[in-house]
Amino acid sequence: MSPWRARLAVLAVFLAGFLCGAVTLHLSRFRIQRHIMDNPAGVAGILVHRLDRELHLNATQRKQIEAAAVRAREDAGRVMQPLMPQMTAVFERLRRETRTMLDEDQRRRFDRLVELRRPPFERLFGTPPPGPAAPPSPAPTPAK
Numbered sequence: 001m002s003p004w005r006a007r008l009a010v011l012a013v014f015l016a017g018f019l020c021g022a023v024t025l026h027l028s029r030f031r032i033q034r035h036i037m038d039n040p041a042g043v044a045g046i047l048v049h050r051l052d053r054e055l056h057l058n059a060t061q062r063k064q065i066e067a068a069a070v071r072a073r074e075d076a077g078r079v080m081q082p083l084m085p086q087m088t089a090v091f092e093r094l095r096r097e098t099r100t101m102l103d104e105d106q107r108r109r110f111d112r113l114v115e116l117r118r119p120p121f122e123r124l125f126g127t128p129p130p131g132p133a134a135p136p137s138p139a140p141t142p143a144k
Contacts, residue, residue, distance in 0.1 A: 044065075044067075044070045047065070048062050048065050095114060099111075
């Protein structure tokens, strides 16, 4: 075997290893993010871990903060639910406007990106309730 063939073979092995590692990292990271987004305790655990690292919490503080974070995530979901039709309408309008600015190939790739990103949004805030998305109503003016 010539020295160049040996060098190319070694290079090919390194490249294959790099690609396999990159794909594995991407897939595992995607699964971890999906698990965290699906689970309110997952996000709370990250918050507690970061606070513990900086503040050196005791066990009681960790449990209390984690419980409070889980409750806050659930409350945030309930607060966001009535706003979902309006938020969905705003993001849908942005998607339509963006599509008009792209060429055909970019539109096709953009549509794929939108479909990949939609599930995390729905997992975070829940599926929007059925019905037309109304624009936000103006704030009421005080009576004189």
